Amino acid sequence: MVFQIATNWKFLQYADMPCNNLAQRLKKARMLTGMSQVELAKKVGISRSVLNEVEAGYRNKILRPTLLKLLTVLDKDILCDDYYCFVLEQEQKLKPLVEKYGLRNLARMIGVDVSSLEHWKRGDYQISRRYYDKIVELKLL
Template identity: 85%
Template sequence: MSIFLAAVYYLRKLLQFADMPCNNLADRLKKARMLTGMSQVELANKVGISCSVLNEVEAGYRDKILRPTLLKLLTVLDKDILCDDYYLFVLEQEERLKLLVEKYGLRKLARLIGVDISSLDRWKKGDYQISRRYFERILELKLL
């Protein structure tokens, strides 16, 4: 299939699912998956995650995925559909937090967002994923 035909096919699919809501992770994941034309089982097998995790996220039982799972999903799914601002931040968490620490200092930034210095340092190193709550606090304070 030529690149042109593939693009036309994708645009057709995009229009077909244009009215689907994207209000939460479950909606975005389902829409992104449906655009690929894959079932949950096919997607889970292709990216190497369990079908039950995928099903629980799409059903809304899980409202969070961890970065390694997100990265696996993004090997197949459209980043612009799957990722909201929080998940885009998670993808660049180390770099973004490093810049904030350089600007405010570790202690001051930790105090501003209301978290332990050790937690902030672990997020900056990528050892742990920042929670949506603290990401929203960063946005609320207009630190980005």
């Protein structure tokens, strides 16, 4: 019961924190755990400087491997916006689009090289927000 009260208090304490960008979402998700940047970095196996740079807004993206590490501790619903949710499942999300439109046609539609689209579809590389936004803009999802 005491843990539940503490958890609810912590949530209420940080509930009004803005979540408009990655920096704000990461900070809020971390603060809800009660961990410092150093503690979180050690727990998930990334450098504290990366966490600091993201929270300070100096880095405006994180790569999927780092995101997966963070999600072992942090709340996905807070940390991930639509783009990062897409990144987590990009192979599964891109496969039906390629089947529907064809690889070359889809690449042309979103303005990317076929080889880049192939890499995204295989999960070799992370799709950039720019091309994710283009997919959303074209209402392909």
